[in-house]
Amino acid sequence: xxxxxxxxxxxxxxxxxxxxxxxxxxxxxxxxxxxxxxxxxxxxxxxxxxxxxxxxxxxxxxxxxxxxxxxxxxxxxxxxxxxxxxxxxxxxxxxxxxxxxxxxxxxxxxxxxxxxxxxxxxxxxxxxxxxxxxxxxxxxxxxxxxxxxxxxxxxxxxxxxxxxxxxxxxxxxxxxx
Amino acid sequence: xxxxxxxxxxxxxxxxxxxxxxxxxxxxxxxxxxxxxxxxxxxxxxxxxxxxxxxxxxxxxxxxxxxxxxxxxxxxxxxxxxxxxxxxxxxxxxxxxxxxxxxxxxxxxxxxxxxxxxxxxxxxxxxxxxxxxxxxxxxxxxxxxxxxxxxxxxxxxxxxxxxxxxxxxxxxxxxxxxx
Numbered sequence: 001x002x003x004x005x006x007x008x009x010x011x012x013x014x015x016x017x018x019x020x021x022x023x024x025x026x027x028x029x030x031x032x033x034x035x036x037x038x039x040x041x042x043x044x045x046x047x048x049x050x051x052x053x054x055x056x057x058x059x060x061x062x063x064x065x066x067x068x069x070x071x072x073x074x075x076x077x078x079x080x081x082x083x084x085x086x087x088x089x090x091x092x093x094x095x096x097x098x099x100x101x102x103x104x105x106x107x108x109x110x111x112x113x114x115x116x117x118x119x120x121x122x123x124x125x126x127x128x129x130x131x132x133x134x135x136x137x138x139x140x141x142x143x144x145x146x147x148x149x150x151x152x153x154x155x156x157x158x159x160x161x162x163x164x165x166x167x168x169x170x171x172x173x174x175x176x177x
Numbered sequence: 178x179x180x181x182x183x184x185x186x187x188x189x190x191x192x193x194x195x196x197x198x199x200x201x202x203x204x205x206x207x208x209x210x211x212x213x214x215x216x217x218x219x220x221x222x223x224x225x226x227x228x229x230x231x232x233x234x235x236x237x238x239x240x241x242x243x244x245x246x247x248x249x250x251x252x253x254x255x256x257x258x259x260x261x262x263x264x265x266x267x268x269x270x271x272x273x274x275x276x277x278x279x280x281x282x283x284x285x286x287x288x289x290x291x292x293x294x295x296x297x298x299x300x301x302x303x304x305x306x307x308x309x310x311x312x313x314x315x316x317x318x319x320x321x322x323x324x325x326x327x328x329x330x331x332x333x334x335x336x337x338x339x340x341x342x343x344x345x346x347x348x349x350x351x352x353x354x355x356x
Contacts, residue, residue: 007188013217021207028200038189
């Protein structure tokens with residue numbers, strides 16, 4: 001584990017960097033390739049908010065993304081999934097792992113942005129998400145990515161418990177006729 | 178000194194970082210509010226940058242020099258922050274209070290009236306007179322009478338407030354009867 005060595009001065013006056021200040025520093029650290037190593041080093045410290053900030057950034061190394069995916073801290077997966085660049089980099093297996101965490105917020109993000117997951121089998125993901133217990137996930141899936149669903153899946157969703165899901169599913173079946 | 182003259186050096190694990198715009202004002206919020214940073218706050222305040230001044234005005238540990246710079250800004254937002262800094266405003270003299278109250282809401286008068294004896298840099302009678310002279314001063318007078326023990330107020334002020342003191346006593350008595 002690499003320790004974090006931060007030197008911060010204002011007109012040569014040394015400023016102590018505490019946990020809150022570190023988060024502010026990261027908020028204003030440009031999201032550029034040159035800072036990739038810094039983002040990776042941050043992951044070795046125990047500062048959830050700082051790590052959560054990093055998860056927003058585009059310029060993360062593969063190693064950093066893998067580390068972030070392993071994290072069980074609240075909000076980190078959500079931030080990763082809200083980052084389009086990262087969505088495009090996630091593999092099918094990585095997305096399945098996130099779905100298996102069974103957090104409806106993650107599944108909703110995946111359902112809404114299915115087309116961004118370039119390295120994944122979108123039809124398979126759509127099928128898995130269509131079986132989710134949370135109606136929000138199914139509704140978002142229908143609303144944003146109904147084209148990825150087969151007629152068979154749409155027909156199943158037509159018999160869903162939630163009236164809004166049923167209504168959307170039936171509407172898309174009719175559109176395909 | 179201008180804001181651009183403040184040199185920021187930031188280095189994480191040997192990599193130099195050029196922070197994005199707005200960094201300085203945000204990071205100053207996180208600088209420990211402690212006497213050891215008084216000089217630093219003064220240096221930052223001397224930039225006269227409104228964003229920085231707004232942040233610094235709320236630091237409890239700022240000294241007289243910094244307060245003077247803040248007052249000189251005559252910026253309503255900055256001065257409102259200063260008015261909320263209960264520790265700092267107690268270091269003001271009457272002129273400072275006049276500038277502060279000119280730019281802030283009426284509640285500042287009431288706060289000063291309520292804690293009048295804590296404003297050690299002011300002559301008590303002059304300050305009380307200044308407060309009483311304000312328009313729509315009912316709440317100010319009420320704060321002055323109820324905020325501190327009347328024995329601390331100069332006799333001439335007590336005399337000026339006699340009617341109000343009697344009125345408040347009567348109201349309190351009537352309220353007592355209601356109970």
